[in-house]
Amino acid sequence: AQSVTQPDIHITVSEGASLELRCNYSYGATPYLFWYVQSPGQGLQLLLKYFSGDTLVQGIKGFEAEFKRSQSSFNLRKPSVHWSDAAEYFCAVASAGTASKLTFGTGTRLQVTL
Amino acid sequence: SQTIHQWPATLVQPVGSPLSLECTVEGTSNPNLYWYRQAAGRGLQLLFYSVGIGQISSEVPQNLSASRPQDRQFILSSKKLLLSDSGFYLCAWSVGLAGNYEQYFGPGTRLTVT
Numbered sequence: 092a093q094s095v096t097q098p099d100i101h102i103t104v105s106e107g108a109s110l111e112l113r114c115n116y117s118y119g120a121t122p123y124l125f126w127y128v129q130s131p132g133q134g135l136q137l138l139l140k141y142f143s144g145d146t147l148v149q150g151i152k153g154f155e156a157e158f159k160r161s162q163s164s165f166n167l168r169k170p171s172v173h174w175s176d177a178a179e180y181f182c183a184v185a186s187a188g189t190a191s192k193l194t195f196g197t198g199t200r201l202q203v204t205l
Numbered sequence: 206s207q208t209i210h211q212w213p214a215t216l217v218q219p220v221g222s223p224l225s226l227e228c229t230v231e232g233t234s235n236p237n238l239y240w241y242r243q244a245a246g247r248g249l250q251l252l253f254y255s256v257g258i259g260q261i262s263s264e265v266p267q268n269l270s271a272s273r274p275q276d277r278q279f280i281l282s283s284k285k286l287l288l289s290d291s292g293f294y295l296c297a298w299s300v301g302l303a304g305n306y307e308q309y310f311g312p313g314t315r316l317t318v319t
Binding site: 136140142185194195198 | 247249299307315
């Protein structure tokens with residue numbers, strides 16, 4: 092069965108600093124990977140996805156992620172963080188099949204200091 | 206464009222009372238539908254998914270049930286709530302075709318069982 096590990100429960104960065112959130116996955120075949128963001132009390136918004144092709148994918152809000160098969164990783168990055176980026180971030184992997192079920196990591200809470 | 210609705214937004218219910226949470230999707234046909242629960246400080250746990258009317262798959266044995274009476278309506282129910290049913294419940298949809306893995310989430314329902 093697939094799994095996702097987000098080793099950092101909580102990260103604090105200063106506004107304007109760069110950000111990298113880690114995600115490691117376990118999946119037997121070619122993975123379909125996602126990053127979602129959740130503001131407090133809200134639903135999840137899709138930031139970006141990787142299905143195949145270019146291993147560096149661009150998403151919304153200036154985020155990008157790089158798929159590294161050799162490291163089973165799909166880390167999320169942003170060159171310059173804004174205070175509005177403070178939220179919880181979830182990495183997920185999809186299982187193949189009609190129902191397209193997602194397995195989520197436990198999330199990383201990002202705090203941005205001014 | 207597609208829209209997903211959930212109601213109520215918040216709910217406080219006593220132990221032993223029944224539960225009905227509703228999710229509807231607009232702007233698409235034959236979607237896959239999902240119910241997740243998010244406990245405080247934890248990731249998302251898939252509870253149920255449905256690939257069509259009347260077709261429900263349960264991921265975790267529990268005190269809850271789901272139904273899909275119409276193509277774009279998904280209902281989460283319980284006959285008698287437990288304290289452990291408290292949490293944030295999220296409904297999601299995806300395109301109902303194999304190979305479409307991204308899911309889109311509703312705003313969620315905060316359930317507190319007292």
